[in-house]
Amino acid sequence: MKNIIIAIDGYSSTGKSTIAKAIAKRLDYIYVDTGAMYRAVTYYALKNNLISKTKFDVETLIDHLPRISVSFKYNKDLQFAEVHLNNVNVESEIRTLEVSQFVSQVAAVSEIRKKLVEQQQLMGKDKGLVMDGRDIGTVVFPDAELKLFMVASPEVRAKRRYKELLEKGHNLSYNDVLSNLISRDHIDSTREDSPLVKAEDAIEIDNSELTVDEQVTKILHLAKNIGSQKSDL
Numbered sequence: 001m002k003n004i005i006i007a008i009d010g011y012s013s014t015g016k017s018t019i020a021k022a023i024a025k026r027l028d029y030i031y032v033d034t035g036a037m038y039r040a041v042t043y044y045a046l047k048n049n050l051i052s053k054t055k056f057d058v059e060t061l062i063d064h065l066p067r068i069s070v071s072f073k074y075n076k077d078l079q080f081a082e083v084h085l086n087n088v089n090v091e092s093e094i095r096t097l098e099v100s101q102f103v104s105q106v107a108a109v110s111e112i113r114k115k116l117v118e119q120q121q122l123m124g125k126d127k128g129l130v131m132d133g134r135d136i137g138t139v140v141f142p143d144a145e146l147k148l149f150m151v152a153s154p155e156v157r158a159k160r161r162y163k164e165l166l167e168k169g170h171n172l173s174y175n176d177v178l179s180n181l182i183s184r185d186h187i188d189s190t191r192e193d194s195p196l197v198k199a200e201d202a203i204e205i206d207n208s209e210l211t212v213d214e215q216v217t218k219i220l221h222l223a224k225n226i227g228s229q230k231s232d233l
């Protein structure tokens with residue numbers, strides 16, 4: 001069954017990527033983490049001193065877009081596609097709190113969104129795709145066969161994220177993580193271009209109290225129903 005696109009949107013650290021990865025594995029679909037693409041561009045901006053706490057040189061970043069290439073390369077050992085910036089693996093560099101602190105500003109720039117959205121739409125041309133982000137069901141694939149919108153309380157999300165970052169050896173406080181989540185949610189849902197909103201036909205999943213297995217079972221059930229309806233047509 002390779003005939004559908006599964007769009008997963010939702011707030012930061014709602015566990016979208018964990019779920020999306022697990023679903024893609026079970027269905028043998030391609031998984032694309034679009035947040036990683038915005039993070040890679042943000043990492044470029046930081047490396048080139050185009051963004052800091054006191055400035056954001058948007059014009060230069062837009063001028064540099066033709067020379068910024070974001071791609072994914074499958075890592076057989078990890079069993080997922082790692083993000084590359086100009087052919088260099090930046091998978092761990094993009095997961096820092098520093099990148100998280102600037103990514104929402106970068107993701108609010110229309111020229112950047114346009115470039116990345118076009119690339120994302122190409123990845124879905126043969127379907128068989130699970131993609132997660134903020135605008136997948138609303139802008140990237142408004143006709144996706146299955147749309148999910150993940151929510152969880154900010155405290156549950158911050159705890160998960162804090163644990164994840166500590167395990168990776170980052171030294172930071174829970175309050176920094178919580179305030180970063182709250183500020184990103186605000187910027188992501190109030191920006192002018194493609195704000196984070198639940199698509200009308202998306203199914204909302206509050207996973208504050210659900211295990212990963214419970215969510216995966218529920219979503220696979222939904223996907224199989226839709227997939228089999230489509231093959232009956």
Ligand code: DC
Pocket residue numbers: 012013034035036038039103104107108132133134135136184188
């Ligand atoms: O999913 P994430 O936390 O890694 O995403 C990082 C940021 O990128 C997030 O704060 C908003 C932005 N983003 C977006 O604007 N559109 C997407 N499709 C995915 C992410």
